Amino acid sequence: MAVVLDDFNFETVVIAQDLLNAGEECTQRGLNFTAKWLAEMDFAVTQKLDPDVADSLEYQQPKRKGRARYILAKKYFDVKEYSRCAHYTQGCKDQVSMFLHYYSRYMAGEKIVVEDESDKSSETKIAHLKLLHQDLGRLRNTAQWDGYLCYLHGLVLRKMDLPHALQVLQDAVNLTPLNWAAWLELANLIKNSEMLSQLKLPDCWMKYLFMGHILGELHLDEAALSLYEKLHQGVFEHSLYVKSQIAKIYYSLRDGIQAATKFSEIREEDPYCLDAMDVYSNVLYVQINQPELAQLAHQAFAVDKYRVETCCIVGNYYGLRGQHEKAVLYLQRALKLNPHYSYAWTIMGHENIEMKNSNAAIACYRKATEMNMRDFRAWYGLGQAYEILKMPLYSLYYYRMAQSLKPDDSRMLVALGDAYDKLERLHDAKKCYWKAHCVGDLECIALLRLAKTYDKLKETDHAAAAYCDYLRDSEKQGSGEGDEHHGQAYLYLASYYLSKGPQFLDLAREYAQKCVEYPTTLADGKALLREVAQRCQEENSRDQNSIFHSRQPLRRVGGEDSLNLVFTP
């Protein structure tokens, strides 16, 4: 990805000033979450500054007409009386008030939709969006049009699933590059790296944060990590956001230890932070770190039990304890709080798999993929569920989807290979295993499968080589659980060398002796040892015979010689 960080030469003071200004603008417009995020960043950046310089920064409040009306409306907005706020700001010509007007109308509509989710038909759900779309469309090309209004328009378009949302949001970030919410909405619409490369983005330091975010979303983990690392080493050293993004990417790169350390650092710094803690719970789940997960769940529950992250953490905790029913219960709660939370759908799918309820699992995963097309875990889960149902042709399709999302992940490749293997498409399977091995296979499964596939294809030389590599690699990594497979590998190698010919008998004996060390291959190993011994004996006797045979003529020659000698002195 073409993100070169060498040209990141923005001065810290400028960034701090930008953050301050943007934070104020967002607060005035009621974009509270964005303001919160900006404040966090501001806090982090200011720590890098000289305190005197930091204190000298201040926001220049522009002159504004109708101050009293604005303040009244803003207060109504703050106490969530959105319709009232919209009423009082109607007809205002000031940019901030105008934004407040439309934004409060949007919020009023969304509030109603959220409050009675199941009662409404979708027609009424988007009624307020349609009106907003019309009004904002009219405002375009007027003097009041600014980046914030443009962002709101893009948001409305995205909610209505209209195709030109992308263009509008792109305009929005170009008009106001400091509005982080617009960047996030834009990121939601980008499906692949081609789309990303076609975007026209402003040259602002915010772009780098966006790039990090979107690269992570697109599973271009290496690029994202290097970008974030550099940001972390520079201006954003104290930013928890950047840190948590790095942790997330470590998790995505399957580096659980690094991810866990990063997350625990964040927790130490800010024990009441719940953002991204659901990912942390996943990390802990994968590491089977029950005590830490329990503590996390406890803490999260104390902070806010009605956060989706909390429910997710608790769900993960119960899942780790093997209490899948309870886990599902908490995940259901998370989904009730936010039905668009794709993460919870995926985890619920995992739990259903654990409970052997493939149908439910399939439905959950499917829902997750609908929410987030790029969720490779859900695609992978779908593949697994169909594999359990013994429908490899279906699972193949899903593994392919997962693999296309994460082309360099050996797990996907091995799964794909397995599916091909089940469908008897051994050559395809072979390719998959080989690629899995090449991209770096942590569990050393790929080589083992590769060897087995070679064996099935009767390519014995390749199979033996693959087994050898497998043994070498797994010994190097010191994986203890592959014992059974080790035994099989030794067994195969022993019989391979046995069939190879007499000169390999020593090798065959060596491997057969190793077989005996593993309980599963004990009997076979012994049998092989006996056979090796027998062969050796045969060889020896044959050798002796051959020596005997070869010597006789010698002797005869010698005899003749001696005869000659005798007779011709």
Add this chain to the structure above:
Amino acid sequence: MAARDSLPLTSFKLGYDDRVSPFKIAVLVFIREYCTARLAQLGMSPHSYYNSIPPFSSQQCKDFCLLSLELIQCYDVTWEDFEIILEPGHYNLSTKIISEFTRSLHQIVKDGASGLLDLGESLEKLLMEPAKGKPMIRRDSVLGIFIRKMVLQLDRMTFEGTVELSSNLASYLDKSNKSEDPLELVQVSRKQAELLVSQQLTMLQRNESLAHSPVNLQKIIDRILHENKDFAEANFLAHLNEMRCQDFSQAEKRLHQSYDQGTISIEGLIHSKLEDNLMNNKTFRHASLNMAFLHASFGHHELAVTALCETVALSGEAADHTCLQESLAWFCHLEENPEMRLKMMERLVTKSSESNLHYLASLGLAMWTQDCALAGVEPKRIFEYLHTNDVANCQHSLTDMTLTCLALRAAIWSFYGYPRNALQVSQLLLTLHTGDPTKGNIYYNNEHMHMAVCNIALHLSRQGRYADAESITKFAAGQYANFQQHSQIWKMTDLHVAFYRTLWLGQWDKAELIISQLAVFNRSESLAKMAHLMLCKGDTCQGKSVLKTLEERLSNDKEPNNHRMPNPGWRMGQKLRLQVQSLVLRSVLLSARQNFVEALLQISQALDICKKHHMNLQLALVEMQSAEIQLMMNFTANALDLVRKHINIIYTHGSLFEQGMAIFLLARCLLAETRTKGCNSVEFKSKKTEIFPLLTRAKRIFNQIEAFHHVKDVVFLEALLYNHLGYEKERNTRAMVFKQLDELYPLRTSNNIQIFIGL
């Protein structure tokens, strides 16, 4: 086939019933107004307004009933459309009722929530008044159930819901604020969506021309899915729609989507307990079967077989006989080896009839019959099978299979060389009453119908009635538009006829163009025609290489549609027919190079094939070709014998072209006989009374079918004869005719062998 009752299971939810939409309110008000008026007329309710209306005629009552039924079932229409429906002309309704209806609807809007609540009350009264025993609307009638359901919904509604409905009603009636896209405003409730989907599915199965076009259907499905995200059947319909467009990747995607969702209710996952989500593997078996269907229809033979194996494994575990037999039917369809096929089909038929799977048994029997016919089993046995199958189809009311069997019967008749019988059966097929009143009275108009239509077009062309044939082809083109999967049948028929017509006119370039068009649909057929064209042109070199390609192709033919069930039209046994044709063409090629012995060897091979498979007409034609060659070899007596022996079959069953060719050959044989016998001029003149009428007849026939290329041959011979006999005047007229024809249809050929292949 797999689309039959193997839909994903309905993910229908409790409490997800019909919502009250503004349109429904309008319908309710409409019903109420009618009933109030009716009550007033009957003198049971003192309603001042309606007392002045003359009583409704019985036609008006009937129209109201029909209209209300339609309104209940259809999906929501916009207010404009509603008004159009109510306009006089569609239904015979009293105008006063309509004006009163609009008035009270607007009144309800004005009253707001209370108007709706009052409506509910007044509707309930209709179910009870005037007397409890005999209400205006019976509670258990269609209208009664509809009203009760709606009243219940209105009752259940919270106040905010009522307010919202009222405001929706206001915007529904407001004409000023409409967007351009009519679909966007229409609300589709779950039940209406289900009805729509099932209707479209039936239409796709039975009569594709009635269903929406792929683009429109996709729009409708998108709309439905927008409202009901996890509506599996809609996704399945989308899958079938994509199959119509031959879009594999989308079809695959939709199939996966529909079965992922079809297993379980999503809302149940969040809100309900775990026990509700029971396993249901039946859907998965069908999922697998449909995957096989998908791959098979795109020609992915191996993948289809893999999917079928999966299905068999799954249904074997669950002891699901239906699914097993369905898979077996597909296995039969995919199997290449004819012997294996026959074995499998035998098993399919016996097993299916044991398990009372009549459709599959019938299908299996039909496939079996076709295969037997192609394998050369005696015709009487074949017709016995057909009879058995017909009886079974009637017994179990399998309309679909009845059509298949009739189509098969027609195909078999034409395969045996009795095109007239085939025509009769095709006409029977077309006049069959296939509408099922319980299923919307949709007449079948599927591939078999299409084939029957093409059979008739082909028959007319064979009789030289090109204009009629063309109008039928046009009809077929209108009925079976481009996007339909079997639209190629009429195109191929059309090209087939066009080729021979251009050939007989001697328009070689045009014929070549047609061949290249034909090659898109069927390579072997186009190769055979190419070889024919080359031999007509006299280009033996090129002809030889084309023939070689064709023979190679036929010897290792893996064309997917060769033996297959969906193809019992006039192209049944195409491979055998092409084999015979290639042998005949080869013999023509050889005799053009004076290698008559080899040529006759080829002919005898062709005869073998015809005899083995009871292809009578084809046999007669090959014999004619043989006579033609023997005539060239001066084996006149033999040739004459052969012609005399077989000409009757050609007279009865052959096309006009074939008859003309046979007559012309007979005349030439007779002529040759006089020469070999060394007749004197008196004897010869007596023979002439026999020969000239034949020539005139042949000429007439060739003129009729516009085979001017052949007319020229006849005229030339006539002129020669007249010259020989010394009739100068006649000779000159013939010569003039020849000259005129030659100017109109200049010929560039050096080949003088007649080829007995034509329409």
